[in-house]
Amino acid sequence: MKKTALLWLLAIAVVFALAVLLIRPPAWATPLARGASQLDTIPDAPHQQSVVNPRALALSATHLTLQADTPSSDNCIACHTDKKKLKEVAEEPEEVKSEKTSGEG
Amino acid sequence: MPPLEVWQKVLVKDKFLEKDVHADIGCIECHGGQPGTDDKDAAHEGMVKKVGANPAATCGQCHVDYAQAAQTNIHRLQTGYIDQLHKRGGDFTDPTFVRAYTNHCTGCHADCSDCHVSRPSALGGGLLSGHLFKKTASIWLTCGGCHSARIADDYKGNHEGIPPSIHWEKEGMLCGDCHTDDAAYHNGSHGGTRYEDPTAPTCIQCHEDVRPDDGIAQHDQRHLESMACQTCHAAGQYKSCYGCHTGLDEKGLPYFTTEPSQMTFKIGHNPIPSERHPWEWVLLRHAPANQDLFAFYGDNLLPGFDNLPTWKYTSPHNMRRITPQNKTCNSCHGQKALFLTEEDVVPEERAANAPVIVAPEEIPQPVEEEGGS
Numbered sequence: 261m262k263k264t265a266l267l268w269l270l271a272i273a274v275v276f277a278l279a280v281l282l283i284r285p286p287a288w289a290t291p292l293a294r295g296a297s298q299l300d301t302i303p304d305a306p307h308q309q310s311v312v313n314p315r316a317l318a319l320s321a322t323h324l325t326l327q328a329d330t331p332s333s334d335n336c337i338a339c340h341t342d343k344k345k346l347k348e349v350a351e352e353p354e355e356v357k358s359e360k361t362s363g364e365g
Numbered sequence: 366m367p368p369l370e371v372w373q374k375v376l377v378k379d380k381f382l383e384k385d386v387h388a389d390i391g392c393i394e395c396h397g398g399q400p401g402t403d404d405k406d407a408a409h410e411g412m413v414k415k416v417g418a419n420p421a422a423t424c425g426q427c428h429v430d431y432a433q434a435a436q437t438n439i440h441r442l443q444t445g446y447i448d449q450l451h452k453r454g455g456d457f458t459d460p461t462f463v464r465a466y467t468n469h470c471t472g473c474h475a476d477c478s479d480c481h482v483s484r485p486s487a488l489g490g491g492l493l494s495g496h497l498f499k500k501t502a503s504i505w506l507t508c509g510g511c512h513s514a515r516i517a518d519d520y521k522g523n524h525e526g527i528p529p530s531i532h533w534e535k536e537g538m539l540c541g542d543c544h545t546d547d548a549a550y551h552n553g554s555h556g557g558t559r560y561e562d563p564t565a566p567t568c569i570q571c572h573e574d575v576r577p578d579d580g581i582a583q584h585d586q587r588h589l590e591s592m593a594c595q596t597c598h599a600a601g602q603y604k605s606c607y608g609c610h611t612g613l614d615e616k617g618l619p620y621f622t623t624e625p626s627q628m629t630f631k632i633g634h635n636p637i638p639s640e641r642h643p644w645e646w647v648l649l650r651h652a653p654a655n656q657d658l659f660a661f662y663g664d665n666l667l668p669g670f671d672n673l674p675t676w677k678y679t680s681p682h683n684m685r686r687i688t689p690q691n692k693t694c695n696s697c698h699g700q701k702a703l704f705l706t707e708e709d710v711v712p713e714e715r716a717a718n719a720p721v722i723v724a725p726e727e728i729p730q731p732v733e734e735e736g737g738s
Contacts, residue, residue, distance in 0.1 A: 331393040335400060335402060335408060336396075336400075336408065339405075340376065341376070341378075341379060343372070343376060350370075350372035350374075353371075358618035359620075360612070360622070361621055363609075363623030363626075364623055364626050
Protein backbone atom coordinates (compact mmCIF):
# COMPACT_ATOMS: atom_id res chain seq x y z
CA MET A 261 0.00 0.00 0.00
CA LYS A 262 2.78 2.36 0.97
CA LYS A 263 4.69 1.38 -2.19
CA THR A 264 1.65 2.16 -4.39
CA ALA A 265 1.30 5.62 -2.88
CA LEU A 266 4.97 6.31 -3.54
CA LEU A 267 4.56 5.17 -7.14
CA TRP A 268 1.56 7.51 -7.54
CA LEU A 269 3.55 10.41 -6.11
CA LEU A 270 6.42 9.64 -8.44
CA ALA A 271 4.09 9.48 -11.44
CA ILE A 272 2.55 12.86 -10.53
CA ALA A 273 6.00 14.40 -10.19
CA VAL A 274 7.05 13.07 -13.60
CA VAL A 275 3.89 14.39 -15.25
CA PHE A 276 4.41 17.79 -13.62
CA ALA A 277 8.03 17.95 -14.75
CA LEU A 278 7.06 17.01 -18.31
CA ALA A 279 4.36 19.67 -18.30
CA VAL A 280 6.84 22.34 -17.25
CA LEU A 281 9.25 21.30 -19.96
CA LEU A 282 6.88 20.73 -22.84
CA ILE A 283 3.91 23.06 -22.55
CA ARG A 284 4.46 26.35 -24.42
CA PRO A 285 3.82 29.47 -22.33
CA PRO A 286 0.71 31.41 -23.33
CA ALA A 287 1.08 34.20 -25.88
CA TRP A 288 0.85 36.94 -23.27
CA ALA A 289 3.87 35.53 -21.50
CA THR A 290 6.20 35.49 -24.52
CA PRO A 291 9.06 37.96 -24.59
CA LEU A 292 7.55 39.73 -27.60
CA ALA A 293 4.28 40.31 -25.81
CA ARG A 294 6.13 41.42 -22.73
CA GLY A 295 8.05 44.01 -24.74
CA ALA A 296 5.23 46.53 -24.85
CA SER A 297 4.39 46.41 -21.16
CA GLN A 298 8.08 46.42 -20.34
CA LEU A 299 8.38 49.83 -21.99
CA ASP A 300 5.63 51.07 -19.72
CA THR A 301 7.14 49.74 -16.54
CA ILE A 302 10.83 50.50 -16.96
CA PRO A 303 11.57 54.11 -16.10
CA ASP A 304 13.01 56.33 -18.79
CA ALA A 305 16.76 56.19 -19.03
CA PRO A 306 18.78 58.95 -20.64
CA HIS A 307 19.26 57.54 -24.12
CA GLN A 308 22.75 58.93 -24.30
CA GLN A 309 23.72 56.31 -21.76
CA SER A 310 23.15 52.58 -21.87
CA VAL A 311 20.98 51.59 -24.79
CA VAL A 312 20.57 47.98 -23.76
CA ASN A 313 18.42 47.48 -20.71
CA PRO A 314 19.84 44.95 -18.26
CA ARG A 315 16.37 43.81 -17.31
CA ALA A 316 15.61 43.27 -20.95
CA LEU A 317 18.77 41.24 -21.31
CA ALA A 318 17.70 39.19 -18.33
CA LEU A 319 14.40 38.59 -20.08
CA SER A 320 16.26 37.58 -23.20
CA ALA A 321 18.30 35.13 -21.20
CA THR A 322 15.10 33.64 -19.83
CA HIS A 323 13.78 33.59 -23.34
CA LEU A 324 16.79 31.70 -24.62
CA THR A 325 16.22 28.97 -22.06
CA LEU A 326 12.66 28.68 -23.34
CA GLN A 327 13.69 28.30 -26.93
CA ALA A 328 12.89 24.63 -26.92
CA ASP A 329 9.29 25.69 -26.41
CA THR A 330 9.20 28.32 -29.14
CA PRO A 331 8.35 27.37 -32.70
CA SER A 332 11.26 26.07 -34.69
CA SER A 333 12.62 28.34 -37.40
CA ASP A 334 14.37 25.46 -39.17
CA ASN A 335 12.10 25.57 -42.20
CA CYS A 336 12.46 29.33 -42.56
CA ILE A 337 16.24 29.07 -42.38
CA ALA A 338 16.44 26.10 -44.72
CA CYS A 339 14.68 28.04 -47.45
CA HIS A 340 16.05 31.53 -46.87
CA THR A 341 19.66 30.35 -46.96
CA ASP A 342 19.19 28.24 -50.07
CA LYS A 343 20.00 30.46 -53.03
CA LYS A 344 18.84 27.89 -55.58
CA LYS A 345 15.51 27.30 -53.92
CA LEU A 346 14.89 31.01 -53.40
CA LYS A 347 15.50 31.64 -57.08
CA GLU A 348 12.85 29.04 -57.87
CA VAL A 349 10.17 30.21 -55.51
CA ALA A 350 10.74 33.94 -55.03
CA GLU A 351 8.14 36.02 -56.82
CA GLU A 352 7.97 39.71 -57.51
CA PRO A 353 5.32 41.17 -55.26
CA GLU A 354 2.25 42.56 -56.92
CA GLU A 355 2.98 45.87 -58.54
CA VAL A 356 2.84 48.63 -56.00
CA LYS A 357 4.38 51.41 -58.03
CA SER A 358 2.29 53.15 -60.62
CA GLU A 359 3.63 53.46 -64.15
CA LYS A 360 2.32 57.00 -64.16
CA THR A 361 4.95 58.06 -61.60
CA SER A 362 7.49 60.35 -63.17
CA GLY A 363 10.22 62.67 -62.01
CA GLU A 364 12.39 62.69 -58.96
CA GLY A 365 10.68 61.94 -55.68
CA MET B 366 21.96 51.92 -57.35
CA PRO B 367 20.20 49.01 -59.14
CA PRO B 368 17.53 47.19 -57.11
CA LEU B 369 18.26 43.68 -55.85
CA GLU B 370 16.79 40.63 -57.56
CA VAL B 371 13.72 39.48 -55.70
CA TRP B 372 15.49 36.40 -54.31
CA GLN B 373 18.46 38.47 -53.19
CA LYS B 374 16.18 40.65 -51.12
CA VAL B 375 15.31 37.77 -48.79
CA LEU B 376 18.51 35.70 -48.83
CA VAL B 377 19.80 35.22 -45.29
CA LYS B 378 23.57 34.93 -44.88
CA ASP B 379 25.13 32.09 -42.91
CA LYS B 380 27.20 34.74 -41.17
CA PHE B 381 24.02 36.19 -39.69
CA LEU B 382 23.00 32.82 -38.30
CA GLU B 383 26.45 32.10 -36.94
CA LYS B 384 27.54 35.44 -35.55
CA ASP B 385 24.67 37.84 -35.06
CA VAL B 386 23.07 37.71 -31.63
CA HIS B 387 19.72 38.60 -33.18
CA ALA B 388 19.67 35.23 -34.91
CA ASP B 389 19.39 33.52 -31.54
CA ILE B 390 15.87 34.86 -31.18
CA GLY B 391 14.58 32.76 -34.07
CA CYS B 392 12.68 33.89 -37.16
CA ILE B 393 9.15 33.20 -35.97
CA GLU B 394 9.59 34.92 -32.65
CA CYS B 395 9.92 38.26 -34.45
CA HIS B 396 8.32 37.70 -37.84
CA GLY B 397 5.53 35.29 -36.96
CA GLY B 398 4.54 32.85 -39.71
CA GLN B 399 3.97 29.13 -39.38
CA PRO B 400 6.55 26.51 -38.38
CA GLY B 401 6.82 22.97 -39.63
CA THR B 402 5.84 23.40 -43.26
CA ASP B 403 7.79 23.58 -46.50
CA ASP B 404 4.89 25.13 -48.35
CA LYS B 405 5.75 28.74 -49.07
CA ASP B 406 2.25 30.17 -48.72
CA ALA B 407 1.46 28.17 -45.60
CA ALA B 408 4.78 29.10 -43.98
CA HIS B 409 4.22 32.81 -44.60
CA GLU B 410 0.68 32.87 -43.24
CA GLY B 411 0.49 35.60 -40.60
CA MET B 412 4.07 36.67 -41.22
CA VAL B 413 5.09 40.25 -40.42
CA LYS B 414 7.61 41.47 -42.98
CA LYS B 415 8.77 44.63 -41.22
CA VAL B 416 8.99 43.88 -37.54
CA GLY B 417 10.71 47.19 -36.88
CA ALA B 418 7.37 48.86 -37.52
CA ASN B 419 6.49 48.00 -33.93
CA PRO B 420 9.67 48.86 -32.05
CA ALA B 421 8.14 48.37 -28.61
CA ALA B 422 7.33 44.73 -29.26
CA THR B 423 10.51 43.81 -31.12
CA CYS B 424 13.69 45.89 -30.96
CA GLY B 425 12.43 47.42 -27.72
CA GLN B 426 12.75 44.15 -25.87
CA CYS B 427 16.45 44.87 -25.43
CA HIS B 428 17.01 48.34 -26.86
CA VAL B 429 14.43 49.87 -24.58
CA ASP B 430 15.41 53.51 -24.65
CA TYR B 431 16.01 53.58 -28.39
CA ALA B 432 12.62 52.00 -28.96
CA GLN B 433 10.96 54.50 -26.65
CA ALA B 434 12.50 57.40 -28.52
CA ALA B 435 11.66 55.81 -31.87
CA GLN B 436 7.98 56.08 -31.06
CA THR B 437 8.16 59.81 -31.73
CA ASN B 438 11.30 60.07 -33.86
CA ILE B 439 11.29 62.39 -36.87
CA HIS B 440 12.30 59.59 -39.25
CA ARG B 441 9.44 57.44 -38.01
CA LEU B 442 6.68 60.01 -37.60
CA GLN B 443 7.76 62.38 -40.36
CA THR B 444 7.08 65.33 -38.13
CA GLY B 445 8.73 67.58 -40.68
CA TYR B 446 6.17 66.69 -43.36
CA ILE B 447 3.32 67.01 -40.90
CA ASP B 448 4.57 70.37 -39.67
CA GLN B 449 4.91 71.85 -43.15
CA LEU B 450 1.57 70.54 -44.43
CA HIS B 451 -0.18 71.68 -41.28
CA LYS B 452 1.28 75.16 -41.64
CA ARG B 453 -0.01 75.22 -45.23
CA GLY B 454 -3.51 74.54 -43.93
CA GLY B 455 -3.58 70.74 -44.23
CA ASP B 456 -6.25 69.33 -41.94
CA PHE B 457 -5.14 66.06 -40.42
CA THR B 458 -8.65 65.50 -39.03
CA ASP B 459 -10.07 65.48 -42.57
CA PRO B 460 -10.21 61.89 -43.88
CA THR B 461 -9.73 63.10 -47.47
CA PHE B 462 -6.56 64.95 -46.56
CA VAL B 463 -5.29 62.05 -44.47
CA ARG B 464 -5.92 59.68 -47.40
CA ALA B 465 -3.88 61.88 -49.72
CA TYR B 466 -1.10 62.20 -47.16
CA THR B 467 -1.03 58.48 -46.45
CA ASN B 468 -1.01 57.54 -50.13
CA HIS B 469 1.79 59.86 -51.12
CA CYS B 470 3.87 61.02 -48.20
CA THR B 471 4.35 58.11 -45.82
CA GLY B 472 6.66 56.15 -48.13
CA CYS B 473 9.57 58.10 -46.67
CA HIS B 474 8.86 56.91 -43.13
CA ALA B 475 11.67 54.83 -41.60
CA ASP B 476 11.58 52.32 -38.75
CA CYS B 477 14.48 50.72 -36.88
CA SER B 478 14.80 47.97 -39.47
CA ASP B 479 14.77 50.40 -42.39
CA CYS B 480 18.16 51.67 -41.25
CA HIS B 481 19.75 48.71 -39.51
CA VAL B 482 18.60 45.68 -41.54
CA SER B 483 17.03 46.67 -44.84
CA ARG B 484 17.53 48.85 -47.83
CA PRO B 485 15.08 51.72 -48.10
CA SER B 486 12.05 51.25 -50.32
CA ALA B 487 13.40 54.03 -52.54
CA LEU B 488 16.09 51.52 -53.59
CA GLY B 489 13.60 48.71 -54.01
CA GLY B 490 13.96 47.29 -50.49
CA GLY B 491 15.48 43.96 -49.50
CA LEU B 492 17.98 42.99 -46.84
CA LEU B 493 21.09 45.16 -46.53
CA SER B 494 23.46 42.31 -45.92
CA GLY B 495 21.75 38.97 -45.53
CA HIS B 496 19.87 40.06 -42.39
CA LEU B 497 23.02 41.10 -40.52
CA PHE B 498 22.18 44.00 -38.24
CA LYS B 499 24.30 47.04 -38.99
CA LYS B 500 24.98 49.03 -35.86
CA THR B 501 26.00 51.96 -38.02
CA ALA B 502 23.76 52.31 -41.02
CA SER B 503 25.40 52.27 -44.43
CA ILE B 504 25.76 55.88 -45.47
CA TRP B 505 25.26 55.25 -49.19
CA LEU B 506 22.65 52.49 -49.07
CA THR B 507 20.73 53.72 -46.07
CA CYS B 508 21.21 57.45 -45.45
CA GLY B 509 22.03 58.09 -49.10
CA GLY B 510 19.30 55.73 -50.27
CA CYS B 511 16.69 58.23 -49.12
CA HIS B 512 18.66 61.48 -48.90
CA SER B 513 20.23 61.03 -52.29
CA ALA B 514 19.91 63.87 -54.74
CA ARG B 515 20.03 66.72 -52.27
CA ILE B 516 22.47 65.36 -49.72
CA ALA B 517 24.51 62.34 -50.80
CA ASP B 518 25.10 63.63 -54.33
CA ASP B 519 26.12 67.04 -53.00
CA TYR B 520 28.40 65.44 -50.46
CA LYS B 521 30.18 63.12 -52.90
CA GLY B 522 30.34 65.65 -55.71
CA ASN B 523 28.09 63.70 -58.07
CA HIS B 524 26.70 66.81 -59.67
CA GLU B 525 28.69 67.62 -62.79
CA GLY B 526 31.18 70.39 -62.33
CA ILE B 527 30.62 70.76 -58.61
CA PRO B 528 33.24 69.37 -56.25
CA PRO B 529 32.45 67.20 -53.24
CA SER B 530 32.45 68.41 -49.69
CA ILE B 531 35.91 68.76 -48.23
CA HIS B 532 34.58 66.79 -45.27
CA TRP B 533 34.27 63.79 -47.58
CA GLU B 534 37.15 64.38 -49.97
CA LYS B 535 39.80 65.15 -47.39
CA GLU B 536 38.49 63.71 -44.14
CA GLY B 537 36.25 60.86 -45.34
CA MET B 538 33.67 61.82 -42.77
CA LEU B 539 30.51 59.74 -42.59
CA CYS B 540 26.99 61.01 -41.89
CA GLY B 541 27.14 59.93 -38.27
CA ASP B 542 30.28 61.96 -37.64
CA CYS B 543 28.12 65.09 -37.56
CA HIS B 544 24.62 63.65 -37.20
CA THR B 545 25.30 61.75 -34.04
CA ASP B 546 23.11 59.25 -32.22
CA ASP B 547 21.65 62.02 -30.16
CA ALA B 548 20.40 63.82 -33.19
CA ALA B 549 18.23 62.71 -36.03
CA TYR B 550 18.18 58.97 -35.53
CA HIS B 551 17.26 58.06 -32.01
CA ASN B 552 15.93 61.01 -30.12
CA GLY B 553 12.28 61.62 -29.61
CA SER B 554 10.32 64.17 -31.52
CA HIS B 555 10.86 67.85 -31.16
CA GLY B 556 7.61 68.25 -33.04
CA GLY B 557 8.68 69.96 -36.22
CA THR B 558 11.28 69.97 -38.95
CA ARG B 559 14.93 69.05 -38.54
CA TYR B 560 15.77 72.73 -38.18
CA GLU B 561 13.90 72.79 -34.88
CA ASP B 562 15.89 69.89 -33.46
CA PRO B 563 18.00 71.25 -30.60
CA THR B 564 20.48 68.39 -31.02
CA ALA B 565 21.04 68.87 -34.76
CA PRO B 566 24.67 69.48 -35.67
CA THR B 567 26.11 72.91 -36.24
CA CYS B 568 29.34 73.84 -38.04
CA ILE B 569 30.63 75.68 -34.99
CA GLN B 570 30.66 72.47 -32.92
CA CYS B 571 33.85 71.52 -34.77
CA HIS B 572 34.91 74.87 -36.17
CA GLU B 573 34.91 76.56 -32.80
CA ASP B 574 37.86 78.72 -33.77
CA VAL B 575 35.79 80.63 -36.32
CA ARG B 576 35.37 84.13 -34.87
CA PRO B 577 35.86 87.73 -35.88
CA ASP B 578 39.56 87.81 -34.93
CA ASP B 579 40.50 84.49 -36.56
CA GLY B 580 42.59 86.11 -39.30
CA ILE B 581 40.15 85.52 -42.15
CA ALA B 582 39.08 88.89 -43.52
CA GLN B 583 35.54 87.81 -44.41
CA HIS B 584 35.01 86.47 -40.91
CA ASP B 585 34.21 89.90 -39.57
CA GLN B 586 31.39 90.28 -37.10
CA ARG B 587 28.94 91.54 -39.70
CA HIS B 588 29.40 88.57 -42.02
CA LEU B 589 29.46 85.97 -39.25
CA GLU B 590 26.37 87.32 -37.58
CA SER B 591 24.29 87.83 -40.67
CA MET B 592 25.14 84.88 -42.94
CA ALA B 593 24.69 81.15 -42.57
CA CYS B 594 27.99 79.30 -43.10
CA GLN B 595 26.68 77.62 -46.27
CA THR B 596 26.05 80.95 -47.93
CA CYS B 597 29.79 81.40 -48.37
CA HIS B 598 30.99 77.80 -48.16
CA ALA B 599 28.61 75.74 -50.32
CA ALA B 600 30.79 74.75 -53.25
CA GLY B 601 28.24 75.47 -55.93
CA GLN B 602 24.73 74.77 -57.08
CA TYR B 603 22.43 72.26 -55.45
CA LYS B 604 19.13 70.75 -56.44
CA SER B 605 15.75 72.45 -56.48
CA CYS B 606 12.57 70.54 -57.28
CA TYR B 607 9.33 71.79 -58.74
CA GLY B 608 5.70 71.00 -59.39
CA CYS B 609 4.75 67.83 -57.53
CA HIS B 610 1.29 66.52 -58.39
CA THR B 611 -0.26 63.38 -56.98
CA GLY B 612 -3.10 61.02 -57.87
CA LEU B 613 -4.26 57.44 -58.21
CA ASP B 614 -3.98 55.58 -61.51
CA GLU B 615 -6.61 53.31 -63.07
CA LYS B 616 -5.43 50.43 -60.87
CA GLY B 617 -5.78 52.57 -57.77
CA LEU B 618 -2.01 52.85 -57.33
CA PRO B 619 -0.69 56.17 -56.03
CA TYR B 620 1.60 58.12 -58.31
CA PHE B 621 3.31 61.47 -58.40
CA THR B 622 4.74 63.57 -61.17
CA THR B 623 7.34 66.26 -60.76
CA GLU B 624 8.77 68.73 -63.19
CA PRO B 625 12.46 68.38 -64.03
CA SER B 626 14.69 69.41 -61.16
CA GLN B 627 17.16 72.23 -61.61
CA MET B 628 20.52 73.04 -60.13
CA THR B 629 20.23 76.39 -58.39
CA PHE B 630 22.18 78.62 -56.03
CA LYS B 631 20.10 81.31 -54.42
CA ILE B 632 20.75 83.47 -51.39
CA GLY B 633 17.66 84.87 -49.72
CA HIS B 634 16.22 86.05 -46.43
CA ASN B 635 16.01 83.48 -43.67
CA PRO B 636 12.46 82.08 -43.57
CA ILE B 637 12.91 80.44 -40.16
CA PRO B 638 15.00 82.76 -37.96
CA SER B 639 15.63 81.27 -34.53
CA GLU B 640 18.24 81.17 -31.82
CA ARG B 641 19.97 78.29 -33.61
CA HIS B 642 19.59 79.88 -37.06
CA PRO B 643 19.75 83.61 -36.40
CA TRP B 644 21.18 84.70 -39.75
CA GLU B 645 19.55 87.15 -42.10
CA TRP B 646 21.04 85.57 -45.22
CA VAL B 647 20.77 81.86 -45.98
CA LEU B 648 20.67 79.57 -48.99
CA LEU B 649 17.26 78.65 -50.36
CA ARG B 650 16.04 75.82 -52.54
CA HIS B 651 12.70 75.31 -54.20
CA ALA B 652 10.68 72.55 -52.58
CA PRO B 653 8.47 70.35 -54.77
CA ALA B 654 5.36 71.93 -53.30
CA ASN B 655 2.53 73.61 -55.12
CA GLN B 656 -1.03 74.65 -54.43
CA ASP B 657 -2.43 71.71 -56.43
CA LEU B 658 -0.37 69.04 -54.69
CA PHE B 659 -3.48 67.11 -53.56
CA ALA B 660 -5.97 68.51 -56.10
CA PHE B 661 -6.77 64.96 -57.27
CA TYR B 662 -8.41 64.30 -53.91
CA GLY B 663 -10.39 67.49 -53.47
CA ASP B 664 -10.45 71.25 -53.80
CA ASN B 665 -8.44 73.54 -51.61
CA LEU B 666 -6.91 70.89 -49.36
CA LEU B 667 -4.04 73.28 -48.62
CA PRO B 668 -5.94 76.51 -47.99
CA GLY B 669 -2.99 78.13 -46.24
CA PHE B 670 -0.49 77.26 -48.96
CA ASP B 671 0.94 80.77 -49.01
CA ASN B 672 1.73 80.64 -45.29
CA LEU B 673 5.15 79.19 -46.11
CA PRO B 674 7.57 80.03 -48.91
CA THR B 675 8.17 77.47 -51.64
CA TRP B 676 11.81 78.56 -51.55
CA LYS B 677 12.90 77.09 -48.26
CA TYR B 678 15.95 77.13 -46.03
CA THR B 679 18.51 74.62 -47.21
CA SER B 680 21.85 73.26 -46.07
CA PRO B 681 23.79 71.97 -49.06
CA HIS B 682 26.36 69.35 -48.10
CA ASN B 683 29.08 70.36 -50.58
CA MET B 684 31.00 72.55 -48.19
CA ARG B 685 34.50 73.81 -49.01
CA ARG B 686 36.71 76.56 -47.73
CA ILE B 687 37.14 78.40 -51.02
CA THR B 688 34.07 78.58 -53.25
CA PRO B 689 33.07 80.54 -56.35
CA GLN B 690 31.11 83.06 -54.29
CA ASN B 691 33.79 83.71 -51.66
CA LYS B 692 36.94 83.88 -53.81
CA THR B 693 36.83 87.66 -53.70
CA CYS B 694 34.49 90.21 -52.17
CA ASN B 695 32.96 90.96 -55.53
CA SER B 696 32.39 87.31 -56.28
CA CYS B 697 29.31 87.87 -54.14
CA HIS B 698 28.88 91.62 -53.81
CA GLY B 699 26.96 92.96 -56.76
CA GLN B 700 26.21 89.47 -58.13
CA LYS B 701 22.48 89.70 -58.63
CA ALA B 702 22.28 86.17 -60.07
CA LEU B 703 23.26 84.71 -56.71
CA PHE B 704 20.23 86.23 -54.96
CA LEU B 705 16.61 85.17 -55.11
CA THR B 706 14.88 88.11 -56.70
CA GLU B 707 11.26 88.50 -57.71
CA GLU B 708 11.96 87.51 -61.28
CA ASP B 709 13.25 84.10 -60.07
CA VAL B 710 9.85 83.30 -58.60
CA VAL B 711 6.80 82.40 -60.68
CA PRO B 712 3.98 84.94 -60.23
CA GLU B 713 1.61 82.52 -58.48
CA GLU B 714 4.21 81.86 -55.77
CA ARG B 715 5.35 85.43 -55.14
CA ALA B 716 2.97 86.00 -52.24
CA ALA B 717 4.20 82.86 -50.47
CA ASN B 718 7.82 83.84 -51.04
CA ALA B 719 7.58 87.52 -50.20
CA PRO B 720 9.45 87.05 -46.89
CA VAL B 721 12.49 85.49 -48.57
CA ILE B 722 12.71 87.43 -51.84
CA VAL B 723 15.61 89.88 -52.02
CA ALA B 724 14.81 93.39 -53.27
CA PRO B 725 17.34 94.81 -55.77
CA GLU B 726 18.44 97.47 -53.31
CA GLU B 727 19.23 94.81 -50.71
CA ILE B 728 21.86 93.12 -52.87
CA PRO B 729 25.25 94.12 -51.46
CA GLN B 730 27.00 96.66 -53.61
CA PRO B 731 30.39 95.89 -55.19
CA VAL B 732 33.31 96.99 -53.06
CA GLU B 733 36.76 98.20 -53.93
CA GLU B 734 39.09 95.32 -53.31
CA GLU B 735 42.75 95.37 -52.47
CA GLY B 736 44.88 95.29 -55.59
CA GLY B 737 42.40 97.07 -57.81
CA SER B 738 39.19 96.22 -59.67
